[in-house]
Amino acid sequence: MPRKTPFRTKSVENHAASPVSHKRRTFLGAGATLLLSVLTPLPVQAARIVAVRVWPAEDYTRVTLENDSNLKVSHFLVKDPERLVVDIDGIELNPTLKELVAKIQPNDPYIKQVRVGQNRPNVVRLVFDLKEAINPQVFTLEPVAGYQHRLVFDLYPVNPPDPIAALIAKSQTKEGVPDGKPLPLETKPEAKPAETKTAKTEPAEPAPQLTRMITIALDPGHGGEDPGAIGRGGSREKDVVLAIAKRLKAKIEEQPNMRAMMTRDADFFVPLHVRVQKARKVQSDLFVSIHADAWVEPTARGASVFTLSEKGASSTAARWLANKENAADLIGGVNIKTHDKQLASVLLDLSTTAQINDSLKLGKAVLREIGGINRLHKANVEQAGFAVLKAPDIPSILIETAFISNPEEEAKLTDENYQEQMANAILTGIRKYFAKNPPLAKNRMT
Structure with a gap:
């Protein structure tokens, strides 16, 4: 029976005589170091x-x-x-x-x-x-x-401002404009925008007599954390549409029978469903959302008007745009835990055929006027599932004032003269809509 060789933990002679043993020790040492690094927790890097x-x-x-x-x-x-x-x-x-x-x-x-x-x-x-x-x-x-x-x-x-009280206060500052008195819609002649291929000449409508104040909700898109589309020159959609909306608000309030409420009047974010809530709280007669379009190609140009659709988008481009605008909540930042999902679902489900039909009439009137100051991207009002247009009882339109992704139209959007023309065109379209569709009496607090 052969004699067993005793195991030696250290042997200078053996180490010198056996290169294999040296490599084995080196490998085992490296393995031990690797094992130690795995078992030892790494220091946690602080967030920045x-x-x-x-x-x-x-x-x-x-x-x-x-x-x-x-x-x-x-x-x-x-x-x-x-x-x-x-x-x-x-x-x-x-x-x-x-x-x-x-x-x-x-x-x-x-x-x-x-x-x-x-x-x-x-x-x-x-x-x-x-x-x-x-x-x-x-x-x-x-x-x-x-x-x-x-x-x-x-x-x-804890005690938020009352939007209805604010509107009443502003209405009372208008001289000689008590609510409930008949007032003519057409208070002064306006210069008619230049006709385009899409515009149609129509006989003048008789001015209706209004028995109450008309409230129009203006909704400048995006805001705050959500800049919206950004042009090649650095212009931000949230800024140009706010500027147009402010001009339009001032023009509306010059009319003795109209007043305007803005869903945002400064650079801050408003969730889509809150925009609709604000319009309903003041019992708005119309909801006008103002945007500036963008596309992957800088050649896309022209203004557009959209309404809600019950049966899907009227085109692939309309569906793409609605999806993009509906993503504003993700970018702007909505607190999901406090988001009123039940109310949001009600607004999604209760939009009526009558509301959509009225919205189409309003959209056509505004589109015709916009066509007088800028090329139209589409000659007809388009439809898609825009979340911000889903108030069940308010005719609602979304206006894409121009393509901010087009350098030429980006320059227009930042030009005060174009902003003024756009505000005038929208107001004229609203007035012509009411000339054919006088507002019904409502049980109002004002």
């Missing part, structure tokens, strides 16, 4: 704030922290004085986050100032000193479009 933005508005103030990973956050309110305290885990204070202090403006409706500090290791504390009691909504958004992860604070007032 890459941008801070503040969007103050009368409706609410939004504060957005954009970061490179999802954040864990807790918050609570403190009274006397009013404060919102927010603790963010997993981050260190960096220069970008410190910029938040300077972004709070003196005219912010709800925030006096914000204090930012390292509360403890890996925890940053934000303290918002408030001007009044607020209901905060704090939520996160997944990466979308050009944004990384976003942490959002929406500060809503």
Whole structure:
């Protein structure tokens, strides 16, 4: 029986004599190092704030922290004085986050100032000193479009402004325009826009007598975190459509029998269903959503008017556009936990054939006038499933004023003269719609 060789843990002679043993030890040593690295937890890299933005508005103030990973956050309110305290885990204070202090403006409706500090290791504390009691909504958004992860604070007032009271106050400032008195729709002659191939000459309609004030909801698309389409020259859809809507509002309020409500009057985000809610709260007679189109090719051009469809889109392009506009909530940032899904589903289901028929009449009247100042992309009113047009009881249209993706039309959209012409054309179309379709009496609070 052969004698067993004892196992040697260290042997200089054996090491020198056996290259194989040396390689084996080297391999085993590397394996042990690899195993140790697997079993030893790697240090957690702190999240990094890459941008801070503040969007103050009368409706609410939004504060957005954009970061490179999802954040864990807790918050609570403190009274006397009013404060919102927010603790963010997993981050260190960096220069970008410190910029938040300077972004709070003196005219912010709800925030006096914000204090930012390292509360403890890996925890940053934000303290918002408030001007009044607020209901905060704090939520996160997944990466979308050009944004990384976003942490959002929406500060809503406990006592929000009453939109109907605001409209009544504005109406009462008009001299000699008490509600309920008959007023002629056509109060002064207007220059007729130049005829185009799509325009039709029609006999003048007799001016109807209106027995109440007409309320028109103007809806400038996008806003806040959602810039909308961006032209090659850097123009943003949210800016040009707000400018057009403000001009149109001023012209509407020059009419003794009309007043306007804007779903947004500044650069802030309004969810699609909230735009519809706002119009219904003031019992609007019409809803006019204003946009600037975009396409993958810069050659696309022309203005368009859209209404809702019960049976699907009237064209592939209309369906594509509706899907793009309906994605505004994802980009602008909706708090899914508080989104009123039941109300949204009701609005989706209750749109009536009568509402769509009235919307088509309004759309045709406006399209004809727009054709007098700009080439039309399509000669007819198109239809698709735009979420913002789904108020069941308000004739609603969506106007694409021009293609911001077309350099020539981008220049028009930023030109004050074109904005003025577009506002005039829309108003003329609205007036001609009412000349043929006088508004019915409503049980109004005004």
